[in-house]
Amino acid sequence: MRSTPEQPPYQKIAAELRRSIRTGRYRPGDRLPSARELMEQHGIANGTAQNALNLLKQEGVAYSVHGRGSFVAQDLSRAEPPALPAEGHHPCSGELAALTAQVGALSAQVAELCALVTSLRAAERPRNGDLELSPRGAVEAPRLRYGGR
Known part of the structure; x- marks a missing residue:
């Protein structure tokens, strides 16, 4: 995928996914393409695909479930990037x-x-000479010797 100098590839892919969400191709709760699928579709590196998905998550457009993937958020009222907080304060x-x-x-x-x-x-912990319970629940006693045995 080629990008224009003013927009990095991950931003273009994120914009494309946003358009697909706005047009109804992906609806709230739908699974978005995985990073691997984005890599194959757009011929991009894994980091670029991850950055595109992370951007959507930061914007509140998507969320991820560990081991399951990224999904369209239920509340799309924040579909545009939020304003950045003042520097040094979040x-x-x-x-x-x-x-x-x-x-x-x-x-x-x-x-x-x-x-x-x-x-x-x-x-x-039992002391020497005390009775102990074995793992089987039986009582174990120290061996006693009688006479010359």
């Missing part, structure tokens, strides 16, 4: 900071729980 930066703090707190709690489980397991 509308979700506050939420991202809050989530990062929550993940840090949860990581600390997980570490505490792991240490607690380890100490409980150590406390439950």
